Amino acid sequence: MADEEDAALSAFDSFFRGAAHGRYPRLDDRDDLWRLLVVITERKALDQAQRERRLKRGGGKLLGTPGLTDVDRDGRDSLPPQPTPEFAAIMADECRRLLGRLRDDTLRDVAGLRMEGYNSEEVAGRLGCSVRSVARKLELIRRTWLAEEETGP
Amino acid sequence: MSDGPTLDRADLPLELVHRIDLVCDRFEEAWRRGERPRAEDFLDGFDGPHRLALLRDLMAAEIDARRRLGERPRPDEYRERSPRDAAVIGDAFGARRGGPPGVETFASDSSVEAALDGTTGQTFGRSLPGEGPASTYSLGARIRYFGDFELLQILGQGGMGVVYKARQQSLNRMVAIKMIRAGTWASDDEVRRFRNEAESVANLDHPQIVTIHEVGEHDGRHYFSMKLIDGPSLAEQLPRYAADPRAAARLVAEGRLGGASRAPAGASSTAT
Numbered sequence A: 001m002a003d004e005e006d007a008a009l010s011a012f013d014s015f016f017r018g019a020a021h022g023r024y025p026r027l028d029d030r031d032d033l034w035r036l037l038v039v040i041t042e043r044k045a046l047d048q049a050q051r052e053r054r055l056k057r058g059g060g061k062l063l064g065t066p067g068l069t070d071v072d073r074d075g076r077d078s079l080p081p082q083p084t085p086e087f088a089a090i091m092a093d094e095c096r097r098l099l100g101r102l103r104d105d106t107l108r109d110v111a112g113l114r115m116e117g118y119n120s121e122e123v124a125g126r127l128g129c130s131v132r133s134v135a136r137k138l139e140l141i142r143r144t145w146l147a148e149e150e151t152g153p
Numbered sequence B: 001m002s003d004g005p006t007l008d009r010a011d012l013p014l015e016l017v018h019r020i021d022l023v024c025d026r027f028e029e030a031w032r033r034g035e036r037p038r039a040e041d042f043l044d045g046f047d048g049p050h051r052l053a054l055l056r057d058l059m060a061a062e063i064d065a066r067r068r069l070g071e072r073p074r075p076d077e078y079r080e081r082s083p084r085d086a087a088v089i090g091d092a093f094g095a096r097r098g099g100p101p102g103v104e105t106f107a108s109d110s111s112v113e114a115a116l117d118g119t120t121g122q123t124f125g126r127s128l129p130g131e132g133p134a135s136t137y138s139l140g141a142r143i144r145y146f147g148d149f150e151l152l153q154i155l156g157q158g159g160m161g162v163v164y165k166a167r168q169q170s171l172n173r174m175v176a177i178k179m180i181r182a183g184t185w186a187s188d189d190e191v192r193r194f195r196n197e198a199e200s201v202a203n204l205d206h207p208q209i210v211t212i213h214e215v216g217e218h219d220g221r222h223y224f225s226m227k228l229i230d231g232p233s234l235a236e237q238l239p240r241y242a243a244d245p246r247a248a249a250r251l252v253a254e255g256r257l258g259g260a261s262r263a264p265a266g267a268s269s270t271a272t
Helices: A004-020 A033-055 A085-101 A105-115 A120-127 A131-151 B014-032 B048-068 B075-081 B083-094 B120-124 B188-202 B234-243 B245-253 B263-271
Strands: B144-146 B149-157 B161-168 B173-180 B212-218 B221-227
Touching (some): A033 A131, A085 A105, A105 A120, A131 B014, B075 B083, B188 B212
Antiparallel strands (some): B149 B161
16 A cells, blocks of 8 residues: 555645545535644644744744735735635645654545545445444544644644 | 434544454455454454444444345344344444444334335335326335425435425424435435425425425435425426427426426435
């Protein structure tokens, strides 16, 4: 099997592959893995911003949150916030780290396919297991990641 | 989720959930190989509430595996096998797949457990629109209930949902009720599409679009009820319109394809 890093990179790529085929992740779903990843990344980005502010206290310009650019400043509300390159980089890191925390390649496969936009039935079909098994593993993935988020890296 | 004892998985330690997952994998693998292991035989090393949590998932997996083989597992077989675990058995039959166990039953307390599972087609007759007047199909002797609704007959089926003619008991009125088919497991996506459909239609106010009464969930099954409109389905009218393109064009122009002349056609045209 591919090593962890490959798995992580491929899962991260999978978002773009999925999107290219019209399978968008459902970021409105509280349980969606991408959303979870974004939430965890946001927290990390905020932590980094705070650290940097502490270091630069008083001097220089404020960096603000490196996570999301504020496109709303001029009062228009048409565009959603866009991820900055920094945010994307942190997210790629987090994705790799979190996939590395999973128990085995089966869980990483489930996470990767799900993030690629396949639904549970499709994931089950590809992995040759039951839908129920996929549901169990998704729960494990979410809980593992949430536990990571609580305890921090 | 289902009634009965709540063994909320969120309360179980993560490490235990991992162990349960691995045992369930081995169990399902054995069923895939053609063996027929029993849930109770995979419990070694699990005690007390942990044993119950594992047993529930194993039983749910066993029920699934048997249903895939075309069998019709019944709760009482399991109660006989494992009398002290009656509560867990109810859970294994009643819970939904999204959480851990369960899918198909929608009313654990009654005689209807099989009414809406994969065999619906045989039970009710395959009344696909266009195969003739749906009203010739009846439910047979048994009365089937879904929450407040007494299901009377199938009006139509689509790729995703089934529409029944039903009597809403509390208000004593006839309605059409549409629910996600149970024979296929409803994925999160399907549930979302179904809810979206209901919400979209509920927000429409048009004389040619059927009125939604309520949107809800009963025993893990999503449904919405709507005004029952009598009359032939669009499918039954199709030959007439095929022969008369101008009439077909008028039909579209008047917006009747959205509401059609009867509930199932109206419902399925929004869904499928």
